[in-house]
Amino acid sequence: MQAILLRETGGPEVLRLAEAPDPQPGAGEVVVELRACALNRRDTIVRKGAYPSPLPLIPGSDGAGVRRDTGEEVVILPSLRWGDRETVPGPGFEILGGPTDGTYAELVKVPAENVFPKPARLSWAEAAAFPLAGLTAYRALFSRAGLRAGETVLVLGAGSGVSTFAVSLAAQAGARVLVTSSSAAKIERAGELGAEAGVDYTAGDWAAEVRALTGGAGVDVVVDSAGATWPDSVRCLAPGGRLVVFGATAGATAQLEARPFYFGQFSLLGTTMGSPRDFAALLAAIEAGGIVPVLDSVRPLAEAAAAHERMEAGVHFGKLVLETR
Numbered sequence: 001m002q003a004i005l006l007r008e009t010g011g012p013e014v015l016r017l018a019e020a021p022d023p024q025p026g027a028g029e030v031v032v033e034l035r036a037c038a039l040n041r042r043d044t045i046v047r048k049g050a051y052p053s054p055l056p057l058i059p060g061s062d063g064a065g066v067r068r069d070t071g072e073e074v075v076i077l078p079s080l081r082w083g084d085r086e087t088v089p090g091p092g093f094e095i096l097g098g099p100t101d102g103t104y105a106e107l108v109k110v111p112a113e114n115v116f117p118k119p120a121r122l123s124w125a126e127a128a129a130f131p132l133a134g135l136t137a138y139r140a141l142f143s144r145a146g147l148r149a150g151e152t153v154l155v156l157g158a159g160s161g162v163s164t165f166a167v168s169l170a171a172q173a174g175a176r177v178l179v180t181s182s183s184a185a186k187i188e189r190a191g192e193l194g195a196e197a198g199v200d201y202t203a204g205d206w207a208a209e210v211r212a213l214t215g216g217a218g219v220d221v222v223v224d225s226a227g228a229t230w231p232d233s234v235r236c237l238a239p240g241g242r243l244v245v246f247g248a249t250a251g252a253t254a255q256l257e258a259r260p261f262y263f264g265q266f267s268l269l270g271t272t273m274g275s276p277r278d279f280a281a282l283l284a285a286i287e288a289g290g291i292v293p294v295l296d297s298v299r300p301l302a303e304a305a306a307a308h309e310r311m312e313a314g315v316h317f318g319k320l321v322l323e324t325r
């Protein structure tokens with residue numbers, strides 16, 4: 001089969017199309033003939049070698065295609081071996097696409113429990129775009145932060161793949177949605193997904209601007225994948241507010257003031273990926289809301305390097321998709 005084979009770690013140029021052995025399914029595994037895969041920020045981290053994986057490796061966590069043994073059209077849940085507990089994944093947990101070969105390929109093998117029916121309404125590119133980002137957004141908003149209708153949620157970085165799902169899912173659930181972004185155009189596009197307003201985080205005191213949008217009350221939930229932003233995110237919270245975190249795009253360290261945090265009765269909630277139950281709930285929410293994943297761009301698999309360059313330039317809005325055949 002053809003695949004993007006990572007033989008060394010480094011810049012986007014290490015993503016080269018090559019011939020790779022067809023995956024051979026073991027007991028309980030199935031092979032999926034992929035039609036499309038999608039990028040996640042994680043893929044750039046794997047490519048740089050910051051999440052160590054044996055090489056050569058086929059990256060990629062997201063994919064949709066045809067299950068070879070049954071002919072069913074499927075999407076892939078990228079959480080491998082989540083385990084029995086909803087609260088936390090088990091010791092065998094892993095994310096598809098490093099160290100296990102992933103979806104930047106014509107074929108991928110996964111455990112049979114990781115394939116779910118593809119929503120018929122969605123194109124192959126749209127179906128490949130939602131699993132990891134949609135799952136992360138769903139678990140962050142609902143399983144972890146317990147977002148309810150009528151509450152206000154702030155989503156940081158409107159252009160992020162995860163954020164586009166967070167905005168759509170939160171708006172569909174009846175929450176008031178605010179965003180931050182580096183771009184006025186991205187704030188406007190978030191508005192089309194259901195965000196009421198947004199502020200530019202590159203200029204001025206964005207946390208104060210967010211508070212002003214709430215009449216000084218603050219927001220009930222902040223969805224923060226930027227990391228270094230935690231102190232300002234806390235400043236946006238209403239009393240009893242929840243800060244849910246799962247990324248460090250802007251930096252992996254943050255210093256919090258202890259007293260305002262406990263006086264505010266705040267909660268800090270870490271989350272990562274999601275369980276099979278979260279994924280089933282995400283699929284139901286996507287169908288119920290008629291949600292169509294936001295595609296930034298669709299390219300052939302051979303242009304994986306160009307897609308990584310675009311993601312790292314931060315100019316994208318939504319998901320970058322690669323067609324695998």
Ligand SMILES: NC(=O)c1ccc[n+]([C@@H]2O[C@H](COP(=O)([O-])OP(=O)(O)OC[C@H]3O[C@@H](n4cnc5c(N)ncnc54)[C@H](OP(=O)(O)O)[C@@H]3O)[C@@H](O)[C@H]2O)c1
Binds near residue numbers: 157225
């Ligand atoms: N733990 C998990 O399970 C999990 C799962 C998925 C993703 N993640 C993490 O979540 C993050 C987002 O992933 P992704 O795939 O959606 O990435 P992505 O599409 O590359 O999005 C990155 C976005 O981060 C925003 N950003 C950068 N600096 C910011 C800042 N200072 N304040 C607010 N926003 C900022 C930018 O938004 P604008 O373009 O609007 O300025 C940018 O578009 C990554 O760190 C990723 O590793 C973690």
